[in-house]
């Protein structure tokens with residue numbers, strides 16, 4: 001089984017999932033994806049670093065695997081804590097802002113890709129994106145509020 005990173009269990013015994021993800025905005029819209037495992041739940045492209053893998057290295061691997069793109073000049077944006085959308089356990093997600101120079105194309109493990117403003121009625125977002133990432137992007141003017 002692939003080894004990923006978690007941080008030690010807290011008092012409630014739940015391990016925290018470690019995730020890295022990318023905010024990619026073009027023309028005021030945020031790129032979000034969904035996986036075949038849960039095609040109706042959208043979140044930032046990214047995933048779990050493998051054991052010992054640096055965050056930016058993991059981000060590059062995930063963006064290549066999921067979308068066939070390279071992140072240009074990734075910059076740390078935020079660290080957010082929320083309940084992981086798929087596993088339902090505590091999650092700590094390091095978010096980098098980046099641009100891409102190619103057209104993203106979804107790979108086999110993904111179900112859908114959308115460029116969103118966050119106002120779409122038909123897009124169900126992961127809690128971390130809905131409650132933390134989108135408000136941050138709106139506050140900083142990256143996405144219109």
Ligand SMILES: Nc1nc2c([nH]c(=O)n2[C@H]2C[C@H](O)[C@@H](COP(=O)(O)OP(=O)(O)OP(=O)(O)O)O2)c(=O)[nH]1
Nearest residue numbers: 021043044045046047048083084085086087126128
């Ligand atoms: N990539 C990403 N994952 C998120 C976000 N919000 C959120 O709750 N998650 C959750 C969804 C999953 O529970 C977990 C990431 O799992 P994943 O399935 O995308 O990771 P992975 O690509 O490494 O996949 P695998 O090794 O489990 O196959 O974090 C987000 O914005 N981006």
